Amino acid sequence: MYTQPENRSQAEKITLATLVKMKAAGEKIACLTAYDASFAALLDNAGVDVVLVGDSLGNVIQGHATTVPVTMDDMVYHSRLVGRGLKRAFFMVDMPFMTYSTPQIALSNAARLMQEGCAQMVKLEGSGKQAEIVCYLNENGVPVCAHLGLRPQNVHKLGGFKVQGRGKQAARQMLKDALLLEKAGADIILLELVPQALAAEITSEVQVPVIGIGAGAGVDGQILVLYDMLDISPGRRPKFVRNFMQDAAGPRAAVEAYVQAVRSGSYPGPEHSFE
Numbered sequence: 183m184y185t186q187p188e189n190r191s192q193a194e195k196i197t198l199a200t201l202v203k204m205k206a207a208g209e210k211i212a213c214l215t216a217y218d219a220s221f222a223a224l225l226d227n228a229g230v231d232v233v234l235v236g237d238s239l240g241n242v243i244q245g246h247a248t249t250v251p252v253t254m255d256d257m258v259y260h261s262r263l264v265g266r267g268l269k270r271a272f273f274m275v276d277m278p279f280m281t282y283s284t285p286q287i288a289l290s291n292a293a294r295l296m297q298e299g300c301a302q303m304v305k306l307e308g309s310g311k312q313a314e315i316v317c318y319l320n321e322n323g324v325p326v327c328a329h330l331g332l333r334p335q336n337v338h339k340l341g342g343f344k345v346q347g348r349g350k351q352a353a354r355q356m357l358k359d360a361l362l363l364e365k366a367g368a369d370i371i372l373l374e375l376v377p378q379a380l381a382a383e384i385t386s387e388v389q390v391p392v393i394g395i396g397a398g399a400g401v402d403g404q405i406l407v408l409y410d411m412l413d414i415s416p417g418r419r420p421k422f423v424r425n426f427m428q429d430a431a432g433p434r435a436a437v438e439a440y441v442q443a444v445r446s447g448s449y450p451g452p453e454h455s456f457e
């Protein structure tokens with residue numbers, strides 16, 4: 183508690199342009215979630231490229247069964263904490279349920295996340311139907327990550343956490359949505375629980391970086407919920423999560439092993455992916 187802050191990495195600050203260059207160079211992007219300043223600094227020092235304050239905080243911090251109860255005030259609060267821990271990583275923050283239902287509402291909430299929470303990019307769960315919102319945010323200078331595939335905020339509509347984009351028609355629709363959202367101005371596409379072949383196809387069709395979670399190895403980068411890969415989350419571990427604490431001396435070593443595994447392409451393996 184009273185120790186001096188660790189010497190921060192002098193490495194260059196990661197920007198959106200860095201991530202685009204990494205995609206072009208075929209360098210994998212390592213991303214993780216964080217919810218507080220101490221873990222944020224640990225991730226930053228361990229070489230994580232993108233840190234997300236996910237609305238998964240509703241599950242892992244607040245103990246809810248879904249992300250639906252998470253509010254803008256919750257996100258702003260945790261973003262402030264995480265922002266204080268970051269020096270190098272690019273900083274993305276989730277827009278919670280019902281906070282981007284119209285372009286105007288989305289813009290005023292995104293402004294809060296950027297001005298009060300220090301976010302450099304907002305993430306919203308969408309389909310092609312959110313293109314107008316993405317376009318409005320883009321026109322107003324807000325960098326956007328569009329989250330496709332499994333959209334946990336829709337869990338009550340979907341009836342559970344299931345792989346998305348299975349079947350020819352659903353796969354075509356997801357590719358179409360990704361292209362539409364890119365055209366509308368999305369700077370990053372995130373794919374959750376998507377068959378690996380479809381995720382790889384979307385990655386090669388769009389110009390922007392594609393980050394996957396349960397979407398196989400053919401994407402430009404990986405993200406996991408920090409508490410899942412540190413084996414803190416209660417309950418059954420999802421198929422796509424590797425427990426990086428298993429062979430690590432501590433959380434810092436586990437996060438370094440994750441960064442190394444993403445960069446080298448050894449994570450995710452076929453056992454973490456969906457056909």
Ligand code: KIV
Binds near residue numbers: 372406
């Ligand atoms: O909320 C979150 O943590 C997320 C990740 C699972 C990508 O959206």
